[in-house]
Amino acid sequence: MGQSQSAEPSREVPVEQLSHELALRFASKCYSHLEIAHYKDNFKTLADHQEDLEYWKEDTLCRFLALPEPLKAGPVIYQMCTYLGAFPFPALAPCILTREAMLKIVTIMTGRYKKVLKRGDQDKAKLLFRSLAVFDRKASVSSPKEKPDMDALVRDQLPDDMMKEREVQEGMQSHASGFAIDEPANDDEDEDDDDLALAALDALDAIEVFKQDQRTDRKIHHAMIPADNLKKLIMFLLLIAGLEPLTPLGSYGDKMDSEKLQALNVSADATVAAFDPDAHNNGVRYANFVKTVATAIPELFDPLSNLFEHFLFSKNINLNKHRDTPEPIITIEPKPSPIYRNPEDDSYSIFTDTLLSQMSMSLKLFNPSGSLLNIFASGARFNRLYSSSSDGTSLSSFSRQVMSWQSGTLLLISGTLNDTPEPSKTITLGAYMPEKWHDPSSGSGSRPPPSYEGPKPCLFQLQPRQAVFAANPYNRTTPWSYFSNKTGIALGCVIPQQSRTNAAPLAPVLGPVGLLIDRDMSTATFQHDGQAGTGAFVTDPGLETAQTHQPTTAQRKKVEFDIDSLEVWGISFPEQGAGEDELTKQKKRLAWEEAEAARRRGVNFGGDKDGARALLEMAGLVGDKAGTRSGGSV
Structure with a gap:
């Protein structure tokens, strides 16, 4: 089917029929027969019924996904679903969550649409923006008295032949309760259903239709995502960042306490800030949304894939069950945290599971096979090598703990900004080094050779x-x-x-993007200046724009801060490595060094302790003159 085909026959096909055909294509091309059976069982088990119509309400969706109530993310996710369920016809949104609508939602959220549709993640980002956005909105949050009339909204936006289906849901909410939705101000910019239907019928490249409908593209620039709604969604995504398709959904909300909620709130604020919400209406525009997702937070929506994979596993279907045999109780516990700590070590650490979730939205790790994978999917484990809180602020201690580690590391530094009246004084930076730190005696540091093609490190900022x-x-x-x-x-x-x-060594000079930690590890300086040329790292486009238009103290091109904590975590892959993992090797190396040091301290001087001490004093190793003499060489 090509573009030479006349558009007239396609106009005779109802958009509902085209939507039905797209759902069938998704079902046949993107799933196995067993997965469809699991999906149908899950949907039918919880569906509400009205005559011949089966559908899900908002509370049904929230209950199935086990959305934690304190995060208040249910209405936001429901809004997304009522838009994506109408795909590829946005004029039909908000739609009823029927079985076919939910199948399209699962297909889009899990990324399985790529088996049918040609377009990729860029158009998916545009689709997700539309699902979260409101048009011509006058307030971020509406009170119950300000809720729009749902009946009027349905009558204005849905064809007559869909009214019967919508009327079966008494009291159904528009998009989601708790935030404002205003009707479009420009009627001449409404989507052209005929053009969208033709594009969907022609090769079923349904995401591409948004580029063919120019009026729809113009309208998207009049939309924005309320920052409060985006924050609620991000808090939930941070919570389920390590979720797997078979992990019980409720397990992530069980440990929701005030401390966890506060950590999610802080990380979500920093993530939302990367989108540069409009200062006047506290909303995120399309251009900022796409730029941020493409550069600073490319893995933001990845947790939704494993979340909606749960629709493809039904507890009621067990192929291993025999007749007259009781149903076995299968318990799948969440994977333990990849952050490994000694159970006896209760010292403070800036590296938390929430901070790891925040990093997973921006970073990927190189595993032993050389593949670049999501932090949770890589199988990595993080082992604390050095902490200024427990190991002191000695560079020699840092060298002993870090330089002997033979694989990648993660450096984290948190501090307090100097000379700032702003309430948010904390700054948190980090660096991912995929290879070992080089011996400082070489004087060259970790420098890429002329033909280097291996894994490359990166710097990142997590706060503010x-x-x-x-x-x-x-x-x-x-x-x-x-x-x-x-x-x-x-x-x-x-x-x-x-x-x-x-004799005095020259101090390093900050590059355009660089971090310099002084020798007593009390202060650090971070620079992010795109006008200073090129260096080891490139600038972040969003931060560079913010520094130009609204430079707060934390967003200045050069900031100095007092170090509160500095940590280095060694990265190992115990499930993928052969033989001993890097942590075991590290422990053996340090144990050997301690034993060797003890052996040297126990040199036998024939029992003459006074003579031994006199000899050590002459060498300048003990006594009042210790440290003032060279001590010779051994």
Whole structure:
């Protein structure tokens, strides 16, 4: 079927029929017969009925997905579903969540539509924006008295032959309760159903129809996502970031306490800030939404895939069950946290499960096979190597714990901004180094060779705003990381050529995007300046725009802060490595070093303790003169 086909025959086909054909195509091409059987059983078990119509209400959807009530994300997700269920005909939204509508929703959320449709994630981001957006809105949140008349909204937007289906839901809410939806102000910009139907019928490339309908594209720029609604959704996505298709959904809401809720709230605020909500109406525009999802938070909506995969597993269908045999009780516990801590270690740590979820929306890790995977899907485990809270602020301690680790690491640093009257004074930065730190005695740091094609590191910011600074693929001179006992820790900094005649080492110079930690590990300086040229890391487009238009203290191009905590976590892959994992090897290396140090301390001087001490004093190793003499060489 090509574009030369006349549009007239397609106009005779009702859009409901085209939507039905698309659902059938999804069912046959994107799922196995067993998955469809599971889906039908799940839907039918919980469906409400009115005459011949089966449908789901909002509370049914929230109950099936086990949405935690404190997060208040149910209305937002329901709004998304009532829009996506009408795909590819936005004029039919909000739609009733029938079996076919829910199947289209599951297909889009899980990404299985790619088996049928040609377009990819860019158009999906546009579709998700539409599902969350409101048009010509006058308020972010409406009170119950301000709710629109649902009957009038339905009469205005749905064809007559769909009215009967909509009327069976008495008291049905529009999109979602709790936020405002105003009718379109420009009637001449309503979507053209005929053009959309023709595009859907022609090759079923349903996402592409949004580009063919120019009036719809113009209208999207009059829409925005209320920042409060986006925050509720992001808090839920942070909670289920490590969710798997077979993990019980309710298990993630069981441990919802005030501390967890506060952590989700802080991370969600930083994530929403990356979208640069409009200061006047507190809404996120389409351009900012697409730019942020494409650059700073590309994995934001990934948890929705595993969430909606749960529709394809029914507890009522068990192929292993025999007749007259009681149903076995199968319990699947959530995977333990990838953040490994010694059970006896109760010291403070800035690295939490919520912070890991926030990072998973921006970062991917290289596993031993060389694949770049989502943090949770990679099978990585994080082992604490160094913490300033428990190991002190000594560079020698940092060197001993970190330099001996033979694989990738994650550095996290949290501090308090200096000289700022703003309520949010905390800044949290991090760095992912996919390879080991180099020996500081080499003086070169971790620098990419001219023909380097391996995994590349990145810097990132988690507070007060989420941002990612990827490695510059064209950099061949500036080291990604550098460590020196004399000058401190440098990431993305220029290392001056050390003079042989000058005894004092020259301090590293901040690159366009760089982090410099001083030698006493008390203060750090972070720079993000796109006008300073190119360096080891590239700038974040969203943060660069914010620095130009609304530079707060935390968004200045160069900020200095007092370090509250600095941690380095070693990354290992125990499920994929052969033999001993890196953590076991690290423990053996450190144990050998301790044993060797003890052996040297226990040198036998023949029982003459006074003579041994006199010898050590002469060497300048003990006593009042210790540290003032060179002590010779061994």
